[in-house]
Amino acid sequence: MRLTIASGVAAFTAAILLYPLFQGGGWLWTSLGAVLAVMAAGLLSSRLSLPAWAAPLVAVAATWIYLTVAFAADKAWVLLVPTKASVVELARLVGVGWADIQRFAAPVPETEGITMLTAGGVALIAIAVDLLAARVRRAALAGLPLLALATVPATILSDPISWPAFIVAALGFVSLLIADGRERVGHWGRAVLVRRTRAATSPPPDGPRAAADTSGLRLSGKRIGFAAIVLAVLVPAALPAMEPVSFFTFGVGGRGSGPGNSISIPNPIANLKGQLELPERRVVLSYTNNDDQPRYLRIYALDTFDGQQFGMTQPKGAPQNRTENGPLPAPPGLGTDAKTTNVVTKIQISEEIAQLKFLPLPYPPRQVRVDGDWRADVDTLMVFSTREEAAGLEYEVATSEPAATPDLLDSLSGERPGTDPRFLRLPDNLPPEIAELATSLTANASTDYEAAVRLQQFFTKDGGFVYSLRTQGHGNSALRDFLLRDRTGYCEQFAASMAVLARLVGIPSRVAIGYTGGTKIGEQWQVGTNDSHSWPELYFEGVGWLPFEPTPAGAAGQGSARVPEYTQPRPEATATSSTAPTPGASSSSADEAQDPSARRNPREVDREGTVATSGLPPDDSTPLIVQIGIGAAALLLLLLVPAGMRLISRNRRVRSLGWKVSEPADELTAAMVSGPSGGHPAVAAVWAELDDVLYDYGMARHTSETPRALARRLIQQYEFDAESAAAITAIASAVERVLFAKNAGRIEPMRKDLRTVRQALGATVPRGRRIRAVLLPPSTLRRLRGFGERLLDGFDLLENIRLRRTAAQKGS
Template sequence: MRLSVAAAVATFCAAILLHPLFEGGAWFWGSLGAVLTVLVASAISGRLSLPTWAAGLVSLATLGVYLTASFAGDKAWALFVPTKGSAAELLKLLATGWDDIQRFAAPVPGDNPGIALLTTGGVGIIAIAVDLLAARMRRAALAGLPMLALATVPATILLEPIAWWAFIIAALGFTGLLIADGRERVGHWGRAVLVRRTRAATTPSPGESADTRGLRLSGKRIGFAAIAIAVVVPAFLPPLEPVSFFSFGVGGQGTGGRGNMIQIPNPVTNMKGQLTLPEKRTVLTYTNNDDVPRYLRIYSLDIFDGDQFGLTKPKGAPENRTDAGPLPPPPGLGGGVETVNAVTDIKISEEVENLAFLPLPYPPREVRADGDWRADVSTLMVFSTRDSASGLEYQVATSEPQPTPDQLRALQPPQQPNVEARYLRLPEDFPADLRDLAYEQTKGAETQYDAALKLQEFFTKTGNFTYDLRTQGSSTSALRDFLLSSKVGYCEQFASAMAVLARAIGIPARVAVGYTGGDKVGDRWTVGTDDSHSWPELYFEGVGWLPFEPTPAGSAGQGSARVPEYARPQPTPTATSSSPTPGATARGEELPPGQQPGRNPREIDDREARLGGAGLPAEEPTPLIAKIGIGVAILLLLLLIPAAIRQITRSRRVRALGWKVSAPSDELTARVIAGSHPSVAAAWAELDDILYDYGMAREPSETPRALARRLTQRYEFDAESAAAMTSIAATVERVLFARDPGVVGPLGKDLRKVRRALAATLSRGRRIRAALLPPSTLRRLRSMGEGVLDGFDRLETLRFRRSATR
């Protein structure tokens, strides 16, 4: 039974490591209940002397009953007996919990039923494995492997290291399990093994087990020392980058999420709210290396429900953190397209609130921003579940595709596009007249690129559309009215309508929401609330996602909206264009000298090579020789700690050696008799350390006079050194034993003579070793460590006693 209890305690101590993954304490009590349930099952199995396989089945069945009562009691018989309905309910909760952990970031809500079931069941299964290994198979050391699984989950999901106190609790639990197992084994030996500071073992009487207290205390010393080393040593080692074994996504939707769920406001509503503000407010400013304005995308809307476009919950695995290196490659971009490499420095205004996504030029390749920012692989949106972009300064490197019209016309639609189906999806009840409108407006287009140009021209020229913020909203009827009747709307209507019509003719499309390039103010580009904008992005295999601009040029409130170079009707296609994005080619700006784009050298499957010249300026690495020098310096400082402690102790004693007492008194006599005269005590302690450092340690039974005689004779002191040693010994004896020691003068001069005489008998190497690694200091440090362990040992002897009086 002792091993079963130790296994349960060890499992729950290891489960404490899961605490940073959850909010609230629901997971704690659920896990505790699971561990106690397994303990009860183990006790029953032990009582009935069941074989190991049967004990495992009993534990699993008992855990199933507990989970049924806790999570599906309303579907069970008598609230706890599993039924078909309760089993189906548990399976449903498991599926829900698995989906939830894909979209939540730690800490997740602990009261979420699905997540709570996964956690409780997982801890229960670990408890069963630990109990079987430790209590049934008597393999306590192997029981650490299932407990290690509990530590692996937070270590691989979280970016922060495991809390030291949680590690200590888990380690103490495992150490207790090993000690309990060792006690069970050694208890059958016969005679206890003697260890330091334990009473002599006695031979047990017949029928009694051996007294294993001594060995148990020795095991605790080893365990506590190992835990202390495991906690202290890593503080002096460089941190390791976390490795993710579980690619759990993060993200969500809503405004009142829990558990660090990503907060996503309605992008369309937020954009229109900014456009209708009575006065312009600065949202951000930026500079870049080619001084070209660029659209800054925040959201990528990919789901069209028939009324408006919405956002799929983004997923950002730990390996997609922005500080982990280059971002995932942009979908669909091949190696035969020219690119413009740029580095943009962006500063968000501190007045911006609750912005969990970074405004970025597309496609970002590398982002440097303080905080936990992650990239969604499919859209390259960069978001955070913990940090806000308010007041944030960050850098982004981009390699923007720069296709020519000829290149786009030469692209052939693949039989199986390398793009997700959601970018082509339309509702089943999508109006047929809108689909007919799409085909009518793209009639005669030989390629998807030509069809995209015709759709853009329909909104900007031939369709007679008008820009106005006063619209009737977003719905299927509103969309039909906008396209077929009123033809009045603002950027959201234009972007959504073009994306919908593009999907209707088979071109993958989505809607981007963010800001236009803004206006140049001083040496920085300034983006305000009136620069809020929405535009469609269309997908072309081999090039990727390209923005188009269907909002009519010169629209009020959209003065900084620009048509990209490749989207302009050109009778003669140009081989190279000055910029790929809507904000880069509005007025045909030329890149400054030295910034002309070059061919993208990246390959599709090489993430590092894809960065090409678009990477952020590399931080100057510390030279190897400097790293070696720093490491050597730190090592020397650590090695000099004992020497520093010895020097401090010696300086303190030297100050005491100068004290002189000339008149005895009753109080002074009492102190002197007790051996507490400051000058004499300091001299004697310093002499004792000198002898220990030089390998001439005083014997415990050696009197001061015998010590003086041994040193002067063995090391052949000269007359002056011998007299100094005799004076010290006589003064110490007088202080210790005389009723009235008389006047005690300073002993510093005599001590220095004795020290020089002793040092002269040693080799140079021994003197250096005594100065750098003084054995006397090492002895004190070792004694302090033993004292700490002795304190833990005393805990074993604590007993609660009943009061003798009633």
């Protein structure tokens, strides 16, 4: 029975590790009920001596009954016995719970379905633990199902497991191993518990007796278990941060890898429409830049189209692409022939933004200066984090924006050597009418750029489209109705439709979601929820990805959306003039285009340009050698903790040695009972310090030695000179007078005597031992070890109480 109870305790403590996955605590108590049901079934199986294979069946039946009572009692017979209706209800909750898990990101709300699935899963773990530990008698193997519970939050959440929760779970497993050990020892007879006391460890007055000391055997398992827990908590905290491997870090591995420490990515499209439908405008962020021009701020880049809607391929955030490492990867497709404009933007995110792990950025970012672990995806230059959130964040971003012109884009048409095929991929079941529309709209276009401009004009001018949020659906039929019949939608449908049409005519495309440039208020641009927006980005080899704007101008709620100047009709007089690189941005004398021959590597920081344009401050990150030095210093300080404790205790004792106090008669009894520490403070201090000095030098006082015998041994064994012999004799005499004399009389200061004895003892030991006595004093380590043993004794308390009760029952 002991193993059954210990198995249930271990399963429940391991289930506590799941707490970060839920918003409340109701699931925990429901899971506790499931574990108790499994424990009751296990106790019944043990009582009836059922075979090992039958116990799990009884536990499953008990779990079924418990879940019926907890979630389908109104459909069960007498609230307890399962019926067909209750089984159907539980099956429905399983489906609902599974759908909720797929729909929500951690921490998930405590819906009825999720709570039932959690309780059932914990019950299955408890059944597996009981089977391995109590039935098959393989308690160590029972750690595997417990480990399964620990891996759930470890693989879903970016934050590490809380160390208090880990300690609780580890103690549960250690208690299971201890119970298994006691069960095995019990087969050979009843275990006898011996309390470790000073009397038990000291030899009896009439001489030593032969006795078996089993305390070491009894405590070895506990010591190993506690040592392992302490090391598991302290060692990772002391070690420097390491890069996690691919299966534990979001986006480090290649595409298609498991989620790892996956971050919560809400549905960008649903979030976009939700912000646009808010009844009142709320400020999302504000920004300023060195040319004072509005710019679209992209958050997500959606690159896959499944026929229903656009989605996002899992980003890749390699360690070398951390923002703190300097320049970001080069923008895909940006060549040396395109002139660029350097702009620095300072952005402040509102505190009210929740669960945003991607930074709103103008495109293409060259360098981002932000606090925290933020990384750039190589293909899209989205900047995200698995640990941080953007709420309240302030950061700076430097961009190198290509100065696109119609002539330049015309000359780049058809060149796509570096394009990923996914930017052209479309489902096979796309309605043929949509492909026919794309072909007809671009029939007379001679270049990809001209085809892109005609597609944009189809949405903004020629097609008769109307902006409205009152639309539904994302499938092929909805896309066909939007393009060919209704022609009413909001920005997401305009962006997705143009991206699909561009792919149909061979232009790589993707959909961006973020915010338009916002509104100028005072000295800064302010972006609100009504500025949430979606737009297509088309790829042109040589300049990379360029935004287009198919949403009709002046649309309600999209007043800050602007058509890029490079898609406007070509000015006859200024056909080669520089245009703004992003929608809504215009040329400025502050950011003239750079000569391609004078451009540096796009991955290199332009320090001079940065300073000239009030750009990013110099990198002040701590060098690696300094970080190593700080870590080594912290480790050294940790190792010197015992030395510090010894120094503090020595100074405290030495300060008390200057007192001159006569021992009062009413304190003699306490002195005789509790030793020097209970009577005269100075005598207690000198005796404790002398005891520690002897232990540190490897000359520990024998338990049976009186103070006078100790002094005599030291004088003879180490050949003390006259002064040292007089000093140790004076100390011994003072201690004996406090312990045994009726009136201790006047006690002279003993600071000089203690110093003389310490110097005499130090002269007899090697230098290495003296150094160890200072840096790693054994006396302090002895106290720490004694504290740990007293802590371990607490685990014997319940067992001792049980034995005493048994003896009392026998006596009665």
